[in-house]
């Protein structure tokens with residue numbers, strides 16, 4: 573399966589997806605890394621790894637117009653799936669509809685808890701015993717959509733938002749490639765079938 577990765581920043585999850593794809597038995601390949609931030613450090617790594625990149629600043633652009641352009645780059649790369657790896661932009665309804673059941677996002681919380689930002693701080697403030705991460709299908713609502721897989725991460729006594737976030741990232745780097753691999757193999761199927769199977773947990 574051909575996967576396009578969308579990033580806005582560092583791209584550690586992108587790196588995890590890329591390196592998992594180098595395994596002989598990985599069922600997906602990364603055919604494009606695209607970004608709304610031309611300075612995203614992840615673009616440099618993708619470039620060095622000979623993955624085609626596309627970047628353009630969204631500033632001053634209408635959301636739908638920008639998404640049409642990034643969407644065209646994804647179509648040109650003939651990707652069949654989209655992985656959001658720290659892509660910090662809302663997507664237009666048209667884009668979301670185009671990639672329904674074929675676009676996954678990684679989020680640093682045990683969804684449905686803590687959608688949005690500062691998830692680890694919020695888990696600490698709430699006195700939770702665990703934080704974690706989730707991979708979910710992308711729908712029009714932010715950090716919504718069916719959860720495909722989660723990893724729980726224990727919170728320790730001395731944890732700060734930074735130490736916890738770092739540990740959650742380790743979990744993310746394991747979970748995202750594995751879940752993407754399972755999704756493209758088990759549900760590499762026509763759209764009508766995908767909408768049937770997503771009624772059930774992965």
Ligand code: GRF
Pocket residue numbers: 579581582583584585586657658659678679680744
């Ligand atoms: C990750 O924590 C991810 O869950 C969130 O954005 C962050 C991206 O980090 N959606 P990185 O760029 O992959 O390092």
